[in-house]
Amino acid sequence: MDEAAIETAGVGPLQGELRRVAAIATPADLARGIAQVSRDWLRPLPGGASALPPAPIAAGVTVDVKNPTRYLPQLAQGGLGMPDRDYFLVDDATFAKARTAYKAHIAAMLRLAGLTDPEGGAARVYALEERLARSQWSRQAQRDPEKLYNLWSRGDFAAKAPGLDWDAFLDAAGFQGQAVILVAEPSAIAGAAEAASAVPLADWRDYLAFRTIRAFAPVGPRAFVEENFAFQERTLAGTPELAQPWKRAVQTTERGMGHALSALYLQKYFPPEARVQAQVMTQAIKAAMARRIRALTWMTPQTKSRALTKLTAARIEVGAQQPELTYEALTVARNDAYGNVLRAARDAYQRNLAKLGRPVDRGEWSMLAETVNAQANPVLLKIMFPAGIMQGLFFDPKADPAVNYGAIGVVMGHELSHLFDDQGAKFDERGALHNWWTPEDLKQFTAATEALAAQYDRYEPLPGAHINGHLTLGENIADLAGLSLALDAYHASLGGRPAPVLGGFTGDQRFFMSYAQVYRGVQRDNFLRQMLATDPHSPGEWRAAEVRNMDAWYQSFDVKPGQKMHLPPEQRVRLW
Ligand SMILES: [Zn+2]
Numbered sequence: 200m201d202e203a204a205i206e207t208a209g210v211g212p213l214q215g216e217l218r219r220v221a222a223i224a225t226p227a228d229l230a231r232g233i234a235q236v237s238r239d240w241l242r243p244l245p246g247g248a249s250a251l252p253p254a255p256i257a258a259g260v261t262v263d264v265k266n267p268t269r270y271l272p273q274l275a276q277g278g279l280g281m282p283d284r285d286y287f288l289v290d291d292a293t294f295a296k297a298r299t300a301y302k303a304h305i306a307a308m309l310r311l312a313g314l315t316d317p318e319g320g321a322a323r324v325y326a327l328e329e330r331l332a333r334s335q336w337s338r339q340a341q342r343d344p345e346k347l348y349n350l351w352s353r354g355d356f357a358a359k360a361p362g363l364d365w366d367a368f369l370d371a372a373g374f375q376g377q378a379v380i381l382v383a384e385p386s387a388i389a390g391a392a393e394a395a396s397a398v399p400l401a402d403w404r405d406y407l408a409f410r411t412i413r414a415f416a417p418v419g420p421r422a423f424v425e426e427n428f429a430f431q432e433r434t435l436a437g438t439p440e441l442a443q444p445w446k447r448a449v450q451t452t453e454r455g456m457g458h459a460l461s462a463l464y465l466q467k468y469f470p471p472e473a474r475v476q477a478q479v480m481t482q483a484i485k486a487a488m489a490r491r492i493r494a495l496t497w498m499t500p501q502t503k504s505r506a507l508t509k510l511t512a513a514r515i516e517v518g519a520q521q522p523e524l525t526y527e528a529l530t531v532a533r534n535d536a537y538g539n540v541l542r543a544a545r546d547a548y549q550r551n552l553a554k555l556g557r558p559v560d561r562g563e564w565s566m567l568a569e570t571v572n573a574q575a576n577p578v579l580l581k582i583m584f585p586a587g588i589m590q591g592l593f594f595d596p597k598a599d600p601a602v603n604y605g606a607i608g609v610v611m612g613h614e615l616s617h618l619f620d621d622q623g624a625k626f627d628e629r630g631a632l633h634n635w636w637t638p639e640d641l642k643q644f645t646a647a648t649e650a651l652a653a654q655y656d657r658y659e660p661l662p663g664a665h666i667n668g669h670l671t672l673g674e675n676i677a678d679l680a681g682l683s684l685a686l687d688a689y690h691a692s693l694g695g696r697p698a699p700v701l702g703g704f705t706g707d708q709r710f711f712m713s714y715a716q717v718y719r720g721v722q723r724d725n726f727l728r729q730m731l732a733t734d735p736h737s738p739g740e741w742r743a744a745e746v747r748n749m750d751a752w753y754q755s756f757d758v759k760p761g762q763k764m765h766l767p768p769e770q771r772v773r774l775w
Pocket of ligand 1: 613
């Protein structure tokens with residue numbers, strides 16, 4: 200927040216890091232320089248801006264999905280300054296515009312940092328990124344967890360991905376002594392390694408200098424902040440206005456030492472009664488899921504029994520990760536915004552490295568207490584609801600239960616069902632990547648879901664722009680499951696008594712109204728168009744339209760044939 204001090208310091212704080220890059224003179228130096236990018240990366244929060252790692256060979260630590268009791272060192276593709284490889288490679292007017300803007304942006308950043316020949320540097324950085332993009336995997340290809348699971352020994356690297364000094368790289372990444380390394384996209388890693396020897400060192404120095412300046416920009420002088428915003432948010436996402444300094448400061452603090460903020464948030468905004476009620480509701484949803492699984496007609500008995508075992512094993516966590524992380528190793532210095540960011544990134548990287556060789560911490564969260572979101576983690580076999588979503592429209596401990604079940608109850612059912620859908624079927628009751636559905640189950644499930652895909656394909660939020668029924672299928676299935684489970688759980692919570700009529704509305708009417716209110720929202724047309732192309736969730740208005748598949752909704756509001764939202768019974772999709 201001390202913008203005057205940041206302005207006075209100018210590019211001074213950046214010089215040490217730029218000198219380190221300028222001193223890269225050998226292939227081993229380059230390998231260390233590439234590894235350093237991962238250490239210096241302050242990771243975005245989940246649900247935030249693009250989470251592509253900035254390093255062309257991004258190092259990190261992950262849970263072994265085939266043996267979820269251990270951690271593995273991991274290498275993944277990254278290192279592009281636009282959201283996806285398609286931006287570099289696909290012949291499309293929007294992407295072509297972004298490419299032109301990106302080249303100008305790189306030059307502007309190099310110029311602001313005082314580097315010589317910013318135009319030439321930008322051309323070289325861009326050419327190198329375009330080369331990296333060519334060997335990278337598409338988002339579609341990255342959706343297959345089996346293909347992303349490739350274990351390489353240290354000795355494999357020189358043969359499978361020649362061109363990089365792998366000993367220097369792996370040591371600099373902190374992977375000394377690791378016998379096995381998980382390589383997520385082998386051909387992309389091989390492509391980047393090849394570029395390490397095929398592209399001149401001078402070009403790599405420009406590239407790494409740009410990565411360094413880019414990490415500095417959000418906490419640098421105003422000119423850097425504005426140039427960074429103009430490209431990243433205005434050009435790429437259509438955001439018209441830079442967020443207020445306090446908002447950017449809170450976001451940076453959340454990324455750098457989020458659990459410290461999270462602990463404060465929990466104390467202040469998560470009353471014990473909210474936790475107790477949330478636990479009662481999640482248990483009720485879980486019980487509803489068990490009843491639904493037992494009653495399924497399309498699932499084979501052997502799969503049902505495994506599903507019930509998995510349901511029993513699934514954990515539900517509310518509030519935040521417990522215990523919260525603390526930051527004893529992190530030095531925070533007044534008047535050193537960039538230094539704080541670098542130290543926080545390196546602290547987080549070290550913390551991850553320290554997990555190697557230790558048992559898996561199944562309590563870990565990637566969300567913070569104040570995050571307004573929910574998640575299912577099939578490997579840790581749990582669903583998580585931060586305190587941030589246990590408020591407002593989603594939940595009020597004093598509200599009528601119909602309203603809570605229609606809002607947070609549906610979200611709970613949605614997340615729980617993710618552990619049991621076609622993606623969840625890939626992870627067994629230990630959280631291991633191991634398909635537990637029979638081929639027959641998969642066939643039955645797919646046949647039922649195709650009808651839902653076709654239903655959503657017909658929706659047209661903007662003239663000529665339809666929802667992609669397959670892109671959004673998993674989330675639409677989860678919404679439908681969430682509605683069914685939450686309504687069951689609400690009915691069970693009445694304990695056999697009729698629901699009270701409140702304000703002239705029945706219990707079921709209040710349930711469905713509450714569900715629809717959660718998804719009230721507006722977005723700019725440009726953003727909506729981008730969502731339709733990339734977001735696996737349908738826009739809110741059409742998530743609300745999911746009720747058309749629920750018989751109880753027709754009864755609640757006496758919806759008749761010929762009315763806009765009516766669907767004939769044979770077209771309603773029933774899955775769980
Ligand atoms: Zn979901």
